[in-house]
Amino acid sequence: MAYGLQVINILVNEHLSREHLTSVQGTVEGLAGIAVAFYDAGGKQLLAPMNQDPLVSLLSGTVPGKEDHQNFISGTVRTAAYRKDATLTRSPFEQYYIFIPHNLGDKSLVLVAGAFYLSEDEFRNFISRRGLRYHLSYQQIEKISKQIRILNYEAIKKLTENISRLFHLAMRYGFENRQLRKECNRTKAIIRLISNLEEQSTERQLHEFFSEMLIFLFNVETLSIVAEKGEYFESIFSAGRLRERIASVSFLRNTMIIEEVLKKKQPRYCNDPVDLRGIGLGEEIESLWLFPYFAKNKACQLFCLYNTELSNEEEEEITEALQLIATMAATISARDSYTTRMQGMTMLNLATSGLSLAVKQPEVLYASIVDTAVKISKAERGSLMLDEDGSGELSIKAVHGINKWLLKDLKIRAGEGIAGRVFQESLPVLSENIEKQFSVQNRPIYKTSSFMSIPLKVGDETIGVLNISDKLSGEVFLQEDLALLHSFANYASIALKGSSYCSIAENMKELSITDPLTNLYNRRYFEERLAEEIDRSERHSLNLSLCIIDIDDFKLFNDTEGHPAGDEILIRFSRLLHESLRAIDVLARIGGEEFAIIMPQTDKDEAYFVAERTRNTVKQKMDRTWKQCPKEHMTVSIGISTFPVDGTEVKRLISNADKALYRAKMHGKDKTCAWKEHTSF
Numbered sequence: 001m002a003y004g005l006q007v008i009n010i011l012v013n014e015h016l017s018r019e020h021l022t023s024v025q026g027t028v029e030g031l032a033g034i035a036v037a038f039y040d041a042g043g044k045q046l047l048a049p050m051n052q053d054p055l056v057s058l059l060s061g062t063v064p065g066k067e068d069h070q071n072f073i074s075g076t077v078r079t080a081a082y083r084k085d086a087t088l089t090r091s092p093f094e095q096y097y098i099f100i101p102h103n104l105g106d107k108s109l110v111l112v113a114g115a116f117y118l119s120e121d122e123f124r125n126f127i128s129r130r131g132l133r134y135h136l137s138y139q140q141i142e143k144i145s146k147q148i149r150i151l152n153y154e155a156i157k158k159l160t161e162n163i164s165r166l167f168h169l170a171m172r173y174g175f176e177n178r179q180l181r182k183e184c185n186r187t188k189a190i191i192r193l194i195s196n197l198e199e200q201s202t203e204r205q206l207h208e209f210f211s212e213m214l215i216f217l218f219n220v221e222t223l224s225i226v227a228e229k230g231e232y233f234e235s236i237f238s239a240g241r242l243r244e245r246i247a248s249v250s251f252l253r254n255t256m257i258i259e260e261v262l263k264k265k266q267p268r269y270c271n272d273p274v275d276l277r278g279i280g281l282g283e284e285i286e287s288l289w290l291f292p293y294f295a296k297n298k299a300c301q302l303f304c305l306y307n308t309e310l311s312n313e314e315e316e317e318i319t320e321a322l323q324l325i326a327t328m329a330a331t332i333s334a335r336d337s338y339t340t341r342m343q344g345m346t347m348l349n350l351a352t353s354g355l356s357l358a359v360k361q362p363e364v365l366y367a368s369i370v371d372t373a374v375k376i377s378k379a380e381r382g383s384l385m386l387d388e389d390g391s392g393e394l395s396i397k398a399v400h401g402i403n404k405w406l407l408k409d410l411k412i413r414a415g416e417g418i419a420g421r422v423f424q425e426s427l428p429v430l431s432e433n434i435e436k437q438f439s440v441q442n443r444p445i446y447k448t449s450s451f452m453s454i455p456l457k458v459g460d461e462t463i464g465v466l467n468i469s470d471k472l473s474g475e476v477f478l479q480e481d482l483a484l485l486h487s488f489a490n491y492a493s494i495a496l497k498g499s500s501y502c503s504i505a506e507n508m509k510e511l512s513i514t515d516p517l518t519n520l521y522n523r524r525y526f527e528e529r530l531a532e533e534i535d536r537s538e539r540h541s542l543n544l545s546l547c548i549i550d551i552d553d554f555k556l557f558n559d560t561e562g563h564p565a566g567d568e569i570l571i572r573f574s575r576l577l578h579e580s581l582r583a584i585d586v587l588a589r590i591g592g593e594e595f596a597i598i599m600p601q602t603d604k605d606e607a608y609f610v611a612e613r614t615r616n617t618v619k620q621k622m623d624r625t626w627k628q629c630p631k632e633h634m635t636v637s638i639g640i641s642t643f644p645v646d647g648t649e650v651k652r653l654i655s656n657a658d659k660a661l662y663r664a665k666m667h668g669k670d671k672t673c674a675w676k677e678h679t680s681f
Helices: 002-011 018-032 054-059 063-080 120-134 138-145 153-195 203-218 256-264 273-278 312-331 335-358 362-376 417-425 434-438 479-512 523-540 554-561 563-580 604-621 650-666
Strands: 035-040 045-047 087-090 096-104 107-116 222-229 232-240 250-252 268-270 288-293 301-306 379-386 393-400 411-413 429-431 451-458 461-471 544-551 586-589 594-600 636-643 672-674
Touching: 018 035, 018 045, 018 107, 018 153, 035 063, 054 063, 054 138, 063 087, 063 096, 063 107, 063 120, 096 153, 107 153, 120 138, 203 222, 203 232, 203 312, 232 301, 256 268, 256 288, 288 312, 312 479, 362 379, 362 393, 362 461, 362 479, 393 417, 393 461, 411 417, 417 429, 417 451, 417 461, 429 434, 429 479, 451 479, 461 479, 523 544, 523 586, 523 594, 523 636, 523 650, 544 554, 544 563, 544 604, 544 650, 554 563, 563 586, 563 594, 563 604, 594 604, 604 636, 604 672, 636 650, 650 672
Parallel strands: 636 672
Antiparallel strands: 035 045, 035 107, 087 096, 096 107, 222 232, 222 301, 232 250, 268 288, 288 301, 379 393, 379 461, 393 411, 429 451, 451 461, 544 594, 544 636, 586 594
16 A cells, blocks of 8 residues: 555656546546556556455455456556557456556556456356355355346447546546646746836846746756847856856857747747857757847847756746746836836736636636736726637627627637637737728727737637727727736636636536436445435434335346336436435435435334335336336335434444345335334245
């Protein structure tokens, strides 16, 4: 177990949390109804099953059984870890297991799900051939035969596909969610640091601040700032481990790499030794990032990062932060403009903090994003458009200063109009005169012609567009306004993506406690809820009754009508049960054709009355749709136990209700029996 925790810390923490991995395990076990465990590529167990298969538990308690099972699992895991697709393999106990690999960077994780047979005959054959090896008694065999899981080939195929899809999707979303949180925290840190700069900061102090921020947040080894002076870019600032060596570095303006950066106005990375030596860097420099920096009314400068690896996201974050720094540098000489900018940054910091509170409420989040964007832009109107289903079609989610009913059903495809073009090209638009620049006509509800539209991006994915119009002052929007809105849009995008993950997490939680066929609660939830209700009844001195219901002769029905017809009966039966119960009752499917009802604040007589009503309802309203099965009516047998007279613990109440159910079966079926301690069979 200690090894598992250690490996999980190494293998998982860089990609997703242990809690997420456990959530995936619980969801898959709840959906599939079979044991799920995780292993590393070497066959070592990382997370044991929450609910181990009864046969595996029994046989693993023997020396040969434990050895056979461990050798099978570890050996198959090591093989499966190097495959791309899921593997179906038979164990020494002749049960089938599903092995699903998933790559996490340079490491692998393997999900193992099982165990099940294709038929009861397979189980019996295994017992007859190998039962003696594991010293199984007749009583053990009979008991365990009632608990084995049987699936046909079609069900196995579908189960494997569903588990694989859910597993890979959950792993990917867990990784992306962790990356988003990392980017979110870094973005907040940048915004917070910039908004707290001293109002009287000099350009030198600005350089020092930004350099410290890069070194701390992006693990930059060494950096310098070079400014254009005639034919050369000469160093004006350096920091980091090699700062003394690169303090005197100067680059010729007409070298290929420099000209490319200046022409495209985009960052450039170089790790070619020939190019690095060609621009005058020594052998201790193995790579170079060049970021163009265009401060208003100043010659171009380049931020140079040495021996530093950056991801695409980090490159974008530094580029955006540089835009903010450039804007701030330009305002140092104009104190009023600088003060306005700082107020905007403070507002942005407060605004982004407010978004975190609305992540779990999508509609509130949408409205908050638009209202905040309008406020920090000092504008009158705004709208938020999202591509929710990945179809490339934008729909209006929230507006400010516009009648939302006018735009309620508006849909814009990628490439259509300004917003559609911004979404498709993933590039912002700042227009002083939208009519002239885009030939847009008929805008009577707008007061000015100036307009901003900015894409909402998470990594390389564009998820929507934020539109702002009509500056309150009547002036046009400036680059400074766009830069501020761009910074806010980055955090808004992360909040929107986080909101979608919250929805996914809620759905996964719901799936983990729900039976996929009937949509009723499953056994896992039933046992947890029963324990809660017992605790509540004990604290408040209340009665609590439990009914266990079993469809009579269901195996006969399946054998004559087929499993699809059996599934349809289970669905119809579940609906009928649900409709006949009280609001306070809790209904769950706890086995193949076995159901349970938890009845809070209900004594035995009242429970018996409800159970009888339910039994008669089923008999009368389950219309005969079957053709081969000889039964005229669908009937059920019901067993009842009551807290505290029949038990004060979950297992005891369930056991007594089961015994009462057995009595109902023994006395001819289609009956309700309440548990009595001294009643004979």
